[in-house]
Amino acid sequence: MEDASLPSYDPKGDANETKIKIICLGDSAVGKSKLVERFLMDGYQPQQLSTYALTLFKHKTQVGDQEVHVDFWDTAGQERFKSMHPSYYHQAHACILVFDVTRKVTYKNLPSWFTELRHYRPEIPCLCAANKIDVDYSITKKSFNFAKKHKMPFYFVSASDGTNVVKCFRDAIKAALAYKSNSTDFMDEIMKELDNMTLDGDSISSSGFDATEQEEDKESAAKS
Amino acid sequence: MSESIILKKCGVRFTPPALIVTYTNDVGKLHRRTMPLRNFNKNSGVSRIVQEMKENKRHEKYLRHMSPLQLEKLIMILHDRLNGISLDECVMRNKGLDTVDPEEDLNKLDDVTLKRKKEIMDATFEKNRKKREDPDFKYDVEVDFEQGAIESCEWDSDKESDEEF
Incomplete structure (x- = not known):
């Protein structure tokens, strides 16, 4: 169903380790790569998948007692076609939508x-994420309706001086984890069902998260 | 040779195509160097030529003192001129490439032009950048912009605004 050389983010996972996929989306030159690089500082190993026009940044972190492997997916020019290949979205657990406050x-x-x-x-x-606020901080006095309208958490960020980058990415990781632990996307449900058929019943219990706690996480991510 | 040189001026020659720089060497003596662009014609790709010149062992010690943007600019002018564009127009086009128009959709640009626009934006990025080595560097910088009088951004109230905003 998907190409063998793209990583898979199997819905099940063991209790203390989980894999999530976070995608970055937005126009050319809004600073998507720069934001990921700022969050990861030197602790990243980008992996160029040039056939797919994308870059993968792998990141390991600890959330509570969970070891979390996060793959940040970043476009490498594909955004210029104003559209991404479906595999870019496939199995994603969260998305950071970026624009450049200096370019309407x-x-x-x-x-x-x-x-x-x-x-x-x-x-x-x-x-x-509204990036490049370092160019003119007065922009932060304005409100942007798009995020509000779609009830998205909104962040004024600067990949250059670092403002709010870490907060935005940590919230994205939390939201992705919360989503993964109680996903309701139809396709994911089907994938789980398919897994059920080939595995024995016991090994497919969800990832071992406490569902209530995750729900709270999701809420707090949405509020901030 | 590891002499330290300081570039003074750079320019182009149209026939035959060449880059020309003047520089002073470590004892302050002024020199001029002409770097012919062999096999350069109107169909040559600008980014390929830029790359070739950067990698050329004989020119490397001069060209590494030139900003990549400047080098690209000069080669772009040569390229446009060979394609029959008037000198004035070449220069105008280049000026346009040096600024980023906030209304311009960069998704629609070719690779070379997009790369140049990114280089211009990178200059601002570097200027405001807080690096790990900086004494006041902080990894997690949180600023709450929520307080204070908030007005809605004029981008939301355009005529062209549709249902989506």
């Missing part, structure tokens, strides 16, 4: 990115 057109293109995202991933958490 990048804001105006958000709806088309968001529509495409929702076509493939109707329910994953989506966070909105």
Whole structure:
């Protein structure tokens, strides 16, 4: 169903280790890669998948007693076609939607990115990052309706001076984990069912998260 | 040779195509160097030529003092001129490439032009950048912008605004 050389983010997982996929979306030159690089500082090993026009940044972190392997997916030019290959969205657990506060057109293109995202991933958490606020801080006095309208958590960030980058990415990881532990996307449900058929009943209990706690996480991520 | 040189001026020659730089060497003596662009014609790709010049062992010690943007600019001018564009127009086009128009959709640009726009934006990025080595560097910088009078961004109230915003 998917190409063998792209990683898989199997819905099941053992209790203390889990794998999540977070995608970055937005126009050319809004600073998607720069944001990921700022969050990871030197602790990253980017993996170029040039045939797919994408870059994978692998990151390991601890959330509570969970070891979490996060793959950040970043575009490598594919965004110029105003559309991403479906494999980019496949199995994603959260999305960071980025625009550049110095270039209006990048804001105006958000709806088309968001529509495409929702076509493939109707329910994953989506966070909105307004990047490059270091160019003119007065922009932070303004409100941007798009994020509000779609009830997305909104962050004024700067990959350059670091403002709110870590907060935004940590919230994205939390939201992705919460989503993974009680995903309701139809396709994921089907995938789980398929797994059920080939495995024995006992080994497919969900990832061992406490569902209530995760729900709270999801809420707090959405509020911030 | 590891002499330290300081570039003074750079320019181009159209026939035959060449890059020309003047520089002073470690004892302050002024020199001029002409770097012919062999096999350069109107169909040559700008980024390929830029790459070839950067990698050329004989030119490397001069060109590494030139900003990549400048090098690209000069080669772009040569390229445009060979394609029959007037000198004035070449220069104008280049000026346009040096600024980022906030209304311009960069998704629609070719690779070379997009790369140049990114280089311009990178300059701002580097200028405001807090590096790990900086004494006041902090990994997690949290700023709450929620307080204070918030006005809605004029980008939301355009005529062109549709249902989506």
